[in-house]
Amino acid sequence: MNPHEQLIRTSIHDAVIRAVTEISADVKGLLEDALSRETNETAKSMLTSMLENLSIAKQADKAVCQSPGYPTTWLSYGEGNCPNYAAEVVMDALAEATKKGYLRPSIVDPLTRHNPGNNTGKGVPNIEYQYHPGQSYVDFIISFKGCGAELGNAMRIFTTATLKLDKDFEGLKRFVLETAVNAGGKPCPPFGIGIGIGGQMDIAGKLSREAISTRKWNDVNPDPMLARLEDELRDNINSLGLGAAGTGGDTVCLAVKINTAATHTAIAPVCINFHCWVARRAGIRIYDDGRVENLL
Amino acid sequence: MATYHLSTPLKEEDMRKLDVGDVVYISGTIFTARDMAHLKIRGLLEQGQPLPKDFNGAAVFHAGPVCLKNDDGSWRLNVIGPTTSIRMEPYADMVGKLGVKAVLGKGGMAEDTVEACKKYGYVYFQAAPGCAAKLAQGVERIVDVSWFEMGMPEAVWHLEAKDFGPLVVGMDTKGRSIYADLKKAAMKKIDALYPA
Numbered sequence: 194m195n196p197h198e199q200l201i202r203t204s205i206h207d208a209v210i211r212a213v214t215e216i217s218a219d220v221k222g223l224l225e226d227a228l229s230r231e232t233n234e235t236a237k238s239m240l241t242s243m244l245e246n247l248s249i250a251k252q253a254d255k256a257v258c259q260s261p262g263y264p265t266t267w268l269s270y271g272e273g274n275c276p277n278y279a280a281e282v283v284m285d286a287l288a289e290a291t292k293k294g295y296l297r298p299s300i301v302d303p304l305t306r307h308n309p310g311n312n313t314g315k316g317v318p319n320i321e322y323q324y325h326p327g328q329s330y331v332d333f334i335i336s337f338k339g340c341g342a343e344l345g346n347a348m349r350i351f352t353t354a355t356l357k358l359d360k361d362f363e364g365l366k367r368f369v370l371e372t373a374v375n376a377g378g379k380p381c382p383p384f385g386i387g388i389g390i391g392g393q394m395d396i397a398g399k400l401s402r403e404a405i406s407t408r409k410w411n412d413v414n415p416d417p418m419l420a421r422l423e424d425e426l427r428d429n430i431n432s433l434g435l436g437a438a439g440t441g442g443d444t445v446c447l448a449v450k451i452n453t454a455a456t457h458t459a460i461a462p463v464c465i466n467f468h469c470w471v472a473r474r475a476g477i478r479i480y481d482d483g484r485v486e487n488l489l
Numbered sequence: 490m491a492t493y494h495l496s497t498p499l500k501e502e503d504m505r506k507l508d509v510g511d512v513v514y515i516s517g518t519i520f521t522a523r524d525m526a527h528l529k530i531r532g533l534l535e536q537g538q539p540l541p542k543d544f545n546g547a548a549v550f551h552a553g554p555v556c557l558k559n560d561d562g563s564w565r566l567n568v569i570g571p572t573t574s575i576r577m578e579p580y581a582d583m584v585g586k587l588g589v590k591a592v593l594g595k596g597g598m599a600e601d602t603v604e605a606c607k608k609y610g611y612v613y614f615q616a617a618p619g620c621a622a623k624l625a626q627g628v629e630r631i632v633d634v635s636w637f638e639m640g641m642p643e644a645v646w647h648l649e650a651k652d653f654g655p656l657v658v659g660m661d662t663k664g665r666s667i668y669a670d671l672k673k674a675a676m677k678k679i680d681a682l683y684p685a
Contacts, residue, residue, distance in 0.1 A: 238617075242623055243619060245623055246621070246622050246624075250622035257621065257622060259552065259553060260570070260642075294567040297554070297641055298640065308642075308643075310640070341572060341573035344575065379595075381619045433675035435671055439596060439615075440668075470618075470619055
């Protein structure tokens with residue numbers, strides 16, 4: 194049992210509230226960069242509105258966006274420090290945030306569409322537990338990802354032939370660009386794109402969400418080949434002219450993030466996962482000695 | 490690109506003057522409606538049943554607001570912003586028949602809406618995505634809510650707006666769509682970058 198239960202409860206609660214009341218500093222910085230470079234008048238106006246909106250929401254203590262999206266949580270722990278009460282703390286924080294108007298009650302049954310009004314339901318909150326032997330801290334990351342973005346997502350099981358392995362992955366790159374164009378303004382651009390490659394369909398899907406929800410959008414992939422691919426895809430997507438809000442301009446994509454896992458020799462599953470510019474998330478690390486630091 | 494300030498009831502002749510790229514602010518009646526409201530309206534029309542609101546000359550906003558209940562049972566708006574409009578594409582013609590003259594949302598719509606905009610003289614407007622706190626400043630009050638049992642986002646909220654915007658004309662009555670034009674140009678660029 195972790196000796197710092199009360200500290201962990203408070204830290205997780207505060208992280209959930211922080212996630213729903215502001216956007217990540219890395220994403221805000223990228224938005225400001227995009228506005229400073231923008232040459233299209235409509236896109237300038239849209240980007241200006243977005244930055245103004247952040248100030249208005251902060252001053253008025255309101256939600257940045259009306260849609261709370263769908264929350265996913267990553268919780269990793271080591272020997273003897275798993276906070277097995279985390280789900281309970283997250284649910285309490287969700288209920289509080291809903292009551293205060295930070296979160297619209299939006300979670301429903303997938304078929305009957307019944308809305309219980311408290312942003313929870315079967316399988317929600319969704320917590321991805323990861324056990325890492327020897328880890329002397331608990332990492333908690335929560336991300337609320339909007340669902341217009343989901344309408345642009347795509348998945349394809351590639352092969353070496355369709356990847357165009359012999360042509361620097363041109364098949365994969367074309368799929369990403371076509372998917373971005375088909376998504377257009379649906380994912381609230383300027384968006385981020387998480388790409389999961391590997392495993393089978395389920396693994397690729399999880400990797401794609403992890404890539405865009407748990408990594409800083411201005412980080413550099415430690416794998417040089419993936420870092421080059423991320424930059425090339427982002428720059429070429431932006432060269433297509435879709436722009437902020439999808440109504441034309443220089444920046445439709447703030448970041449492309451690729452996470453991979455090994456797969457079977459016959460396949461290369463690829464999942465493309467969009468994230469709106471409203472990157473509501475928070476991450477904390479709580480050391481076994483009681484120190485707490487912010488990851489996101 | 491011109492800027493206009495329009496009030497409801499919106500007139501077809503005014504809508505037919507607008508071109509893609511124009512900027513508009515709307516005052517007056519705005520109804521929110523998303524997937525479930527459109528579905529329910531279609532069902533009532535099929536059964537010849539009355540609708541809770543008169544949509545003639547009104548603006549319909551693809552949005553699900555965050556509302557808070559006052560002690561006296563009335564509602565106040567917290568924030569409101571556009572949801573992804575393409576989900577409402579199957580109702581393009583029905584919306585025109587209802588007399589709606591402005592559809593507000595984000596991300597644009599498709600061919601059926603292009604045709605309905607031409608036929609019925611309504612316009613599709615793009616609101617700034619994810620800007621719910623800013624857009625809420627253009628709403629003066631909530632008049633009432635219909636179909637709350639469908640959940641807060643899916644209910645029809647009757648809003649009284651004052652200079653709600655800025656809204657960009659994304660699809661006009663002349664068959665033009667910013668979204669379709671951009672997509673066509675972008676697909677050509679992809680062919681040059683990474684040939685099929």
